[in-house]
Amino acid sequence: MKCAQDTVIVPDISITEVSTDDKFDVVIVPGGEKGTELMEKNLAVGNLLQQHYENGRLVAAICAGKINRNDL
Amino acid sequence: MTEIKNLLLIEIFFDENRLHLSVDEQKKTEGTLPIYFNDESFLNDGRREKKRKCDGAAAARVLRLVDEMTHSYSLYTREHFLYSFVERKNTMFTSKKALLLLANGSEESEVVITLDVNKQNQLNQKFEMIYLSSIFGNRFFVVRELKSQLVQSMVTVNH
Numbered sequence: 001m002k003c004a005q006d007t008v009i010v011p012d013i014s015i016t017e018v019s020t021d022d023k024f025d026v027v028i029v030p031g032g033e034k035g036t037e038l039m040e041k042n043l044a045v046g047n048l049l050q051q052h053y054e055n056g057r058l059v060a061a062i063c064a065g066k067i068n069r070n071d072l
Numbered sequence: 073m074t075e076i077k078n079l080l081l082i083e084i085f086f087d088e089n090r091l092h093l094s095v096d097e098q099k100k101t102e103g104t105l106p107i108y109f110n111d112e113s114f115l116n117d118g119r120r121e122k123k124r125k126c127d128g129a130a131a132a133r134v135l136r137l138v139d140e141m142t143h144s145y146s147l148y149t150r151e152h153f154l155y156s157f158v159e160r161k162n163t164m165f166t167s168k169k170a171l172l173l174l175a176n177g178s179e180e181s182e183v184v185i186t187l188d189v190n191k192q193n194q195l196n197q198k199f200e201m202i203y204l205s206s207i208f209g210n211r212f213f214v215v216r217e218l219k220s221q222l223v224q225s226m227v228t229v230n231h
Contacts, residue, residue, distance in 0.1 A: 039173060
């Protein structure tokens with residue numbers, strides 16, 4: 001995966017491998033317009049953030065990352 | 073290109089035109105610096121470029137502050153928790169399990185610093201990518217820790 005400044009990061013897992021039963025204390029969404037647009041279009045991301053938030057857990061968005069779920 | 077092996081998460085938030093940086097569990101907020109804007113104007117208009125320039129100036133001051141705090145910071149990274157501040161009450165939040173979402177084009181400079189956290193002497197030299205950040209609504213937070221200890225999973229969303 002190639003980030004905005006060309007840093008290559010190998011993720012541990014795919015979003016499709018995250019179970020809805022997984023409970024995180026915080027989910028962090030970084031900025032970067034292109035990355036944010038990709039996440040915005042991804043239903044699994046939306047569901048994850050929504051569910052996480054509704055369960056009263058912390059959702060953290062940085063910079064443009066917050067446009068992912070401006071309705072939260 | 074840089075391949076990241078160890079990740080160090082750093083977050084800085086700004087609130088009411090003040091920049092905050094978390095470094096110490098006891099003091100909670102070690103530094104407060106003035107900045108020139110708030111996050112309301114970030115997207116959608118011509119002020120964006122101006123804001124970015126301001127970001128750089130503020131970030132430079134943060135770098136100096138972080139430099140002064142390196143000792144505290146290196147101690148801090150030994151803790152196996154992720155510390156956050158929630159809302160404006162500066163309530164301490166401790167997380168043992170975090171999820172960092174990344175996609176192609178994500179701004180890595182906001183969440184990662186490439187360094188070997190096992191080599192303490194690198195901490196003085198590698199704070200090169202520290203940016204302002206904000207949280208939607210009235211939630212603000214500060215994050216810092218080792219990926220290996222804290223962020224359970226980095227997730228790609230590119231499909």
